[in-house]
Amino acid sequence: MLTIGITGGIGSGKSTVTDFFAQLGIAIVDADIVARNIVAPGTACLEKIALHFGPHILDHNGHLNRRKLRDIIFTQPSERAWLEQLTHPLIQEATQHALSLTTSPYRIYTAPLLLEVGQNTRVDRVLIVDVPEALQLARAGARDGATSESIRAIMNSQWSREQRLAKADDIIDNSRDITHTKTQVETLHQQYLKL
Template identity: 55%
Template sequence: MSHTPVAPWILGLTGGIGSGKTAAAERFATFGIHVVDADQAARWVVEPGQPALAQLAAHFGAGVLTPEGHLDRAALRARIFADAGERRWLEALLHPLIGRAIERSLASATSPYAIYASPLLVETGQRRGAQRVLVIDVPEALQLARAQQRDGASEAQVRAILAAQASRAQRLAVADDVIVNDRDLAWLHHEVDRLHAFYLSLAGGHS
């Protein structure tokens, strides 16, 4: 008698800039867990040859492309941060495409659960598709220090990103699970390992 494989349940993984969300996702992936990253999906839909890239060039001009025909992210960022209307136009174009790319990737998962990692899980209402939410939480002072060190950004730039993201309180309000990532990488790995063992015991993401 053949049996139909059970579709994996979805864990939403989020955290603010500098929280260690990516490092946590990478650790889950070492256990064979299927991870879809919203930032990666955002890159897929604007790769050369994708219709969205041609639409961007037609709308903003060739100045948002590199000489090799790739998206010049810095040039595009400068355009949309200076004009809220342009940012809304870009979001209206890309968000549905990104959503479909994420859905396709999650639908292909064969692990017991799959992870949808997004820095904007709370802000954009994307958590609706997740059965559980894991928040990687970190004090703001540590976020600032890590993001400045990692990206070479100024404190003002990092604070602007923080202001555009959900607050710690907003993220924690929707969390089923929380890792406070204020120690070293070994600590983060230990906490991920502990939660992974717990998640394997869950049916449909619910204890």
């Protein structure tokens, strides 16, 4: 089955784009959702994270405090490496299982680090959701309430806009209004159906 990999920098609007594809009946497997599921309360993965980082990494309900964790791993590369060696194999296994269950005419796998961790070799086409860096900062800050410094740290851990665009088979310009984005999704949908 044709698999489209969607990625883009933080705040680029990947979720908006995948929501439009979902409205067209296309199965979406989202690495962020898979990542949240593997660290749900009661999972062995979350227990290992809490043991490693300490109980303060959990909120009062026993859920992972993602903001605290993000602040640690994007300022301490060794901690990020530790977390990735724990979570990435689990995410890949769960993702492959979810993809195997899809039944739409083609399927979408969306991941913020699709290119950075080499997952683009597992998809047939790479679709980049693109916006200028200033817009990434503004959108991510408004959405997450994060400081520009923490957003920049995340951006610096991802490939640059130029690197992403160089690997693109398809590009959606998400810097304009929602209608413009939806029109681009509908056009690509027709192309993917033909493929």
